[in-house]
Amino acid sequence: KAGVTQTPRYLIKTRGQQVTLSCSPISGHRSVSWYQQTPGQGLQFLFEYFSETQRNKGNFPGRFSGRQFSNSRSEMNVSTLELGDSALYLCASSKDYSENIQYFGAGTRLSVL
Amino acid sequence: DQQVKQNSPSLSVQEGRISILNCDYTNSMFDYFLWYKKYPAEGPTFLISISSIKDKNEDGRFTVFLNKSAKHLSLHIVPSQPGDSAVYFCAASGVRGSTLGRLYFGRGTQLTVWP
Numbered sequence: 001k002a003g004v005t006q007t008p009r010y011l012i013k014t015r016g017q018q019v020t021l022s023c024s025p026i027s028g029h030r031s032v033s034w035y036q037q038t039p040g041q042g043l044q045f046l047f048e049y050f051s052e053t054q055r056n057k058g059n060f061p062g063r064f065s066g067r068q069f070s071n072s073r074s075e076m077n078v079s080t081l082e083l084g085d086s087a088l089y090l091c092a093s094s095k096d097y098s099e100n101i102q103y104f105g106a107g108t109r110l111s112v113l
Numbered sequence: 114d115q116q117v118k119q120n121s122p123s124l125s126v127q128e129g130r131i132s133i134l135n136c137d138y139t140n141s142m143f144d145y146f147l148w149y150k151k152y153p154a155e156g157p158t159f160l161i162s163i164s165s166i167k168d169k170n171e172d173g174r175f176t177v178f179l180n181k182s183a184k185h186l187s188l189h190i191v192p193s194q195p196g197d198s199a200v201y202f203c204a205a206s207g208v209r210g211s212t213l214g215r216l217y218f219g220r221g222t223q224l225t226v227w228p
Contacts, residue, residue, distance in 0.1 A: 004156070033215060042115075043157075043202065043218035056214045090156050097214040100145040100206045104156035 002027065004105035006091050012111045018079040021108045025072050025093030032074040033102060034066060037088040046089075049074055050097040078110075086112045116140045117205050119219035126226050132190040134222050136203030139184065142212045143205040148177060148188045151200045151221070160201075161188070193226045200224070 005024040013019050025032050034046040045058040049068035066076040072093075078085055088109050092102035118137045126132045136146075144165040149157035163170040163177045163186070170177050176189045190197055203219040206212060 006156075031214065035216075035218075042220045043216075045215045045217070048214040050214070056211060058215070092156075092216075098208070101147065101159055101162060102216060103159060104149075106154070106156045 004091055004093050004103055006089075006105035006108050008108060009106065010109045010111075012113060013081050014113050015081055015083060017081050018077060019081060019110060020075055020077050021089055021091075021110075023074045023076075023091030023093075023105060025074070025091075026103055029093035029095055029103075030072050031094045031097045031099065032068055032072065033092045033094075034074070034076050035090045035092065036060075037090060037107070038086075043090070046076065048097065055097050081112045083112050086110060115220070116143075117203055117217045117219040119201075119203055119222050121222050122220070123223040123225070126193045126224065128195055128226055128228050129192045132188075132193045132197065132224055132226065134188040134190075134201050134203075134224065136186050136188075136219055137184055138186075138205050138217075140205070140207070140212065140217070141184075142207040142209055143217070144208055145206050146177070146179060146186050147204045147206075147216070148175075149202045149204060150197075151202060157202055190224075193224075195226050195228060198224055198226050 031050045033048040048056040068074045088107045090107045092104045147162040148160040151157045179186045200221040204216040
């Protein structure tokens with residue numbers, strides 16, 4: 001059974017640009033969550049989607065957004081990139097939004113120059 | 114505000130000995146706790162979990178203990194093996210409100226198991 005797939009694995013952008021990251025959950029999983037990992041803040045929750053609806057959101061500015069498609073695949077978008085957005089972005093999936101165990105992808109490493 | 118805390122950034126243990134990783138939490142709404150292992154350039158891998166209705170859960174060499182009154186949990190690895198060397202994250206989630214559907218992570222503990 002394939003795990004969580006995130007694309008691309010690495011990305012380099014410049015300040016002011018926008019970026020879109022993609023996540024394909026484990027087959028049959030309907031909930032997708034996104035996390036940001038930085039050395040200074042650790043693993044921080046961004047948002048969680050289930051049935052194409054955002055059900056929970058972390059404390060991030062509106063430049064961070066996401067969506068989920070009918071096949072449960074998800075994308076997150078960061079607009080007007082800042083240097084501080086450089087991080088590892090992790091996607092996790094679970095069977096549904098009440099399932100506590102989340103399975104993570106390998107992440108997308110974003111570098112903002 | 115760090116609601117899940119791992120106060121030891123690193124732990125070094127000899128192969129064959131016990132590794133004990135500790136975690137504290139502050140939010141009383143947390144009722145499910147997980148441990149993840151992370152290797153460099155990979156995402157966190159789920160290791161073991163425990164519900165707040167239990168005080169112990171065992172899976173092979175890994176045992177998690179929960180002390181609700183102290184808001185403390187620990188992961189025991191016996192015996193430790195060099196392949197266990199990784200960063201271990203403690204995480205928590207709840208069943209209500211903003212704690213539902215999200216994991217709150219500690220900063221992680223780097224475990225090194227030497228031969």
